[in-house]
Amino acid sequence: MKIAVLSGKGGTGKTLVSVNLAAAANHANYLDCDVEEPNGHLFFKPVDIQSEDISIKIPVVDKMLCNGCRKCVDFCKFNALTYIYDRLVVFESMCHSCGGCVLLCKEDALTEKTKNIGVVQRGVSENVNVATGILNTGEASGIPIIKNLLNYSNENDKYTFIDSPPGSACTTMESIKDADYCILVAEPTIFGVHNLSMVYELVNLFGKPHGVILNKCLDEKNPAEEFCIENNIKILGKIPFEDELGKLNSNALIAVRENEKYYSLFSNLLKIVSKEVTK
Amino acid sequence: MKILIPSNEKSMDSSVCQSFGRAPYFLIYDTNSKEDIYIDNSATASLGGAGIKAAQTVVDNNVYAVLTPRCGENAASVLKTANIKIFKTKNSSIKDNIIAFNEDKLSLLSEIHAGFHNHGDK
Numbered sequence: 001m002k003i004a005v006l007s008g009k010g011g012t013g014k015t016l017v018s019v020n021l022a023a024a025a026n027h028a029n030y031l032d033c034d035v036e037e038p039n040g041h042l043f044f045k046p047v048d049i050q051s052e053d054i055s056i057k058i059p060v061v062d063k064m065l066c067n068g069c070r071k072c073v074d075f076c077k078f079n080a081l082t083y084i085y086d087r088l089v090v091f092e093s094m095c096h097s098c099g100g101c102v103l104l105c106k107e108d109a110l111t112e113k114t115k116n117i118g119v120v121q122r123g124v125s126e127n128v129n130v131a132t133g134i135l136n137t138g139e140a141s142g143i144p145i146i147k148n149l150l151n152y153s154n155e156n157d158k159y160t161f162i163d164s165p166p167g168s169a170c171t172t173m174e175s176i177k178d179a180d181y182c183i184l185v186a187e188p189t190i191f192g193v194h195n196l197s198m199v200y201e202l203v204n205l206f207g208k209p210h211g212v213i214l215n216k217c218l219d220e221k222n223p224a225e226e227f228c229i230e231n232n233i234k235i236l237g238k239i240p241f242e243d244e245l246g247k248l249n250s251n252a253l254i255a256v257r258e259n260e261k262y263y264s265l266f267s268n269l270l271k272i273v274s275k276e277v278t279k
Numbered sequence: 280m281k282i283l284i285p286s287n288e289k290s291m292d293s294s295v296c297q298s299f300g301r302a303p304y305f306l307i308y309d310t311n312s313k314e315d316i317y318i319d320n321s322a323t324a325s326l327g328g329a330g331i332k333a334a335q336t337v338v339d340n341n342v343y344a345v346l347t348p349r350c351g352e353n354a355a356s357v358l359k360t361a362n363i364k365i366f367k368t369k370n371s372s373i374k375d376n377i378i379a380f381n382e383d384k385l386s387l388l389s390e391i392h393a394g395f396h397n398h399g400d401k
Contacts, residue, residue: 073335079328082335084361091353094328140327 001277004179006164006172006202008195010037013185013215013239016249018163019043021273022128023256024266028159031149033175035118035133035142040163042252046123046130053119054133054145056097057112061088065109072101072110096141118145122152126257146174159270168202176203181277182210183236186224193223200233210234211276213269216241234276237269280343282380283307284373285333289317294371299347300330300354307340308377330354337363346376346385355391 005018015032019040022028032038059072059081066088073081073088080094081101092115102110118135131152133145142165150162164175176182182203186196196212203210211234214224218241228235239245245262248255255262285302287293296302304317318340322332330350334357337345344364358365366385368376379385 076328077326079322079325079332079335082331082338082357084335084338084357089357089360091328091331091356094331094353 001158001180001274002160002162002178003181003183003273003277004162004164004176004208005183005185006176006199007166007185008168008198009191010166012166012187012192012195013213014166015040015043015163016215016239016255017183017185017213018161019254020256020262020266021270022159022161023126023254024263024270025127025159027127028161029129029131029152030161030163031152032130032132032163033142033146033149033171034163034165035135035145035171036165038132038134038163041121041123041130041132043254044123044125044128044130045252046121046125046132049121049123051119051121052148053116054148055114055116056095056144057099058092058095058097058115059090059101059110060113061090062109062111063087065107067107067109069107071104071106075100075104093138093140097144118142120145120148120152142171143174146171150175150178168198172199172202173206176206176208179208181273182208183273184210184212184233185215186212186227187216188214188218188220188222188224188241190223193227196224196227200231209276209279211236211273214238236272236276237265239265280311281307281309281341282344282346282377283337283340283342284346284368284376285320286317286373291315291373293373295346295348295368295373295376297348299345299350300325300333302333305333305336305340306373307342310377310381328353331357334358334361337361344380346380347388350388350391352391352393355388 005014007014022030032040073083078094080091082089117139121132133149135142165171184199212228213236217238256266284306285296285299286304286306287296301323307316322329330353334354338361346366348368365388367388
């Protein structure tokens, strides 16, 4: 089963939840799709790493063949092509690699070249296969890297945890597209409710079964919990806001591998999640 | 010669738009005939690359120079390739800037900003 972990903003606890759930399973895949700043590998410290370069297609112009019809310029929604007096110029950083310009060119003046945009690293950390997507700084879109990460997941493994990018934009959509279940991680603040509502809307739009893990819980009013009750959203469990967990986490240690208490907390969460997924 | 100014309205009495790429209109002013014409900037609603598309409009209108408070690097690159000069506006009045241009009192825009790409769209 593929379980995506998402939240409306960074720092809510996506990595804490996905890393510890994967570590609590007997055998699991952990896919870090937060390609702009992947950090799951800092906890897992995977070994036997194999790297795969990820590239995209970018148009190249043959100036001799281009007749200046501008069909490609008018077509490109991202304005990656301009026609300056007598020649076509490509702005590589604006290109989203849709390939439309190449298809449209009747003169065959446009062909494609490959451009490296990042890397996927695969390694092992005890019981977890760890795959990390890393997008080169300045690249427009991490989607091709996320596609590569999701293709990999081994069907024989019971659990695949997808650590999604924060927010609800294209990269997040890509990372949850094939997920069987979505875990929304929420903070106990008004701001946290706002962020939770964003991803709640997204998973509903995608028709994904989902539940919420309330992170950083204190013995006081929890607006995120109230939001869940009001909207009849399943609360999968609560993670307390405490020093012990904070210290383990800030030392890049995996709580379930260090401390019996957290092992039982996340094992229990895993059982609840599994039950929800197979429901 | 023809010069182009991003404008907020279709009038010589309107103000210079602070954004080049997403300005609602472009004023094309002919310094010889004193004629002013306004064109819609089709780049305003672009998903991305508004500066590039706006610069394409500038190139297609065969102007000598652009008068603008700011210009992003992609737009500047298109204009540079087309040998179109970029002058920095002094204030928000279109008339004042045309007078200053005619008197050779505007300087070339030296600061090209890195653009505001992907804002709100990661």
